[in-house]
Amino acid sequence: MVGALMRRPTIVDIAKAAGVSKGAVSYALNGRPGVSDRTRERILTIARDLGWVPNGPARALAPGGLVGAVGMVVDRPASELGAEPFFTRLVSGIEAELTGSGVDLLLQVTADVESEAAAYRRWAAERRVDGVVVVDLRESDYRTELVRELPLPAVVLGGPEGADGLPCLWTDDAAVMHEVVHYLAALGHRNAVQVAGPECFRHTGARAAAFAEAAREAGLKSAATVHADYTGDEGTRVTRRLLAHRDRPTALVYDNDLMAVAGLGVAAEMGIPVPDELSIVAWDDSVLCRLVRPSLTAVSRDVEANGAQVARMLTRLVAGEPVHAVESTRGELVPRDSTGPLTES
């Protein structure tokens, strides 16, 4: 609209137009003391008229300046990520919180832990982000130490054990797992298997421990945990092996919804009626669980809300405010058609 200026207006243009110095413009635009209200008003008007927008790199370059971006590295094989709704939901939640505050999200998908560490290093060294969200906490995870020494402000999704004192948003998976197991026991199941995620993850260990403990409490005869890698393919393989067993389990608890869908498919292919002879519980309740038939009983978590919450925590952390460990709303067991009382055969 202002045809005179080809390049984008800078604060120098504003300063010239207002007849003041760069410094005064900066004070005015940032709402800091140092200019009178009259002058501030005039400068703001001119800035608006010129269509001025702060230049990101320039802001970031100034001492103490922020980049206005946060990063998240997802270290899972691309093949698995595709159909796994969890991360997309998490990203949606984070975005929802960041949008409007002018902070961008940098997403990186890596294939191994080394690449993930390299990403953090690069982001810190090149000053690409102001902070990061750390997900999928592992047993003896050196990333907590890494972000601390870089240093790179970080909020952990998970913990609090293993978060190493970093601010974190954690869930009491154990409590929900108890609820799940007691529910299955009440339905008459005595032989259950947990198809868990990879052993390296902390939340896997926590859930597995809770599964075993709850099974003891509930008096289950058999309650094993087998580990898989969250992919549909391995969910299929593992389930096939489990159901081919002579003394096969009558209840399966999956650590994500994709494997649960795979398990349901295997039951169908083997002619095992669900839920009459086999009950299935999925962890993380995406739309998938409602779409398949029979629909899947699932542990529902508000992943989007968690994403938003973790983004808020990171924003505050970057701003220098104190941030502590927060417990997120607990998951909720949503019974559907894939679980039921064992029918005598």
Add this chain to the structure above:
Amino acid sequence: MVGALMRRPTIVDIAKAAGVSKGAVSYALNGRPGVSDRTRERILTIARDLGWVPNGPARALAPGGLVGAVGMVVDRPASELGAEPFFTRLVSGIEAELTGSGVDLLLQVTADVESEAAAYRRWAAERRVDGVVVVDLRESDYRTELVRELPLPAVVLGGPEGADGLPCLWTDDAAVMHEVVHYLAALGHRNAVQVAGPECFRHTGARAAAFAEAAREAGLKSAATVHADYTGDEGTRVTRRLLAHRDRPTALVYDNDLMAVAGLGVAAEMGIPVPDELSIVAWDDSVLCRLVRPSLTAVSRDVEANGAQVARMLTRLVAGEPVHAVESTRGELVPRDSTGPLTES
């Protein structure tokens, strides 16, 4: 390792250590002429020893400097995105290409077209990205004009119609749709319905037109297109309505895999055997199609490869090299258990 320096090393530190000027260091590090091979070698060694990494904002700030990031805005409701594998696969593919070249991906999820436009404007004005990937081309899409006038280097995933001359990676959906329809006709189907995506998208229109034309060619008696919004819920609703009809279709072609899974669920709930009385084809073959039972016949595309390709095109465009429209590898019909000959009832 070098304990003397608390802050990150800058080129000034390197210059001091090497006894040369800032300029010489810059030439050496960027592989430009202006320094002797001996000096260059010395500077590079010192840089490596100090652990120097270029500062992103500083580089971007210099005239003609690049930010080292590209952006993608996905304008779909968060609820739908979660379980939709397409975008996650696309992001994985883009990442795979960008990783290693030191270019980051900024992802934004918006709820409407205005927010998407605002994102482009902000990214251009604040200099957050060097270019963008434009997806989900719409009928009369003003984004092509927008990126052109901002200006913001952009590559379109889709087109070439509607790409408005921008470099694009397009697919010949029509050809595959013909294949699908003739396949269904060969199986004996005469009454098919396409459950398409939202009408506003260009690829929806292209596929619908191809569906109608192929149906005419193949001599189908009835071939309607109904529009849905890609969500599982609407897939369920639409399918229920279609199958409740007195003269219900015997073949359904879905525009994405999530709706196809939903459709399969509805068929199960209504007791309509698949594929005996109903054939189902999904567009986009994610792992989901292989997991459900019966497994879904699908049009398979290498979405990851497309992502990588579009990232490569954008990288070249940003570098100032000429980039033209490219046709991606065509989708492929993968028959599975959800399609079959119509059995007389």
Add this chain to the structure above:
DNA sequence: CCCACCTCCTGAACCGGTTCAGCCCACGGC
């Protein structure tokens, strides 16, 4: 022998912001 030219390098400007020291001036108190 002198000049032109090339190689290698320096010094300084520049990108667009932020911030700090310090100046000017009005005003209030004694």
Add this chain to the structure above:
DNA sequence: GCCGTGGGCTGAACCGGTTCAGGAGGTGGG
């Protein structure tokens, strides 16, 4: 009337790179 105070603003430094004009010194040709 004089001094202290503080609000309002300026000028300059600074962040960490890139780039350009130009200088020093060596080399080759006429």
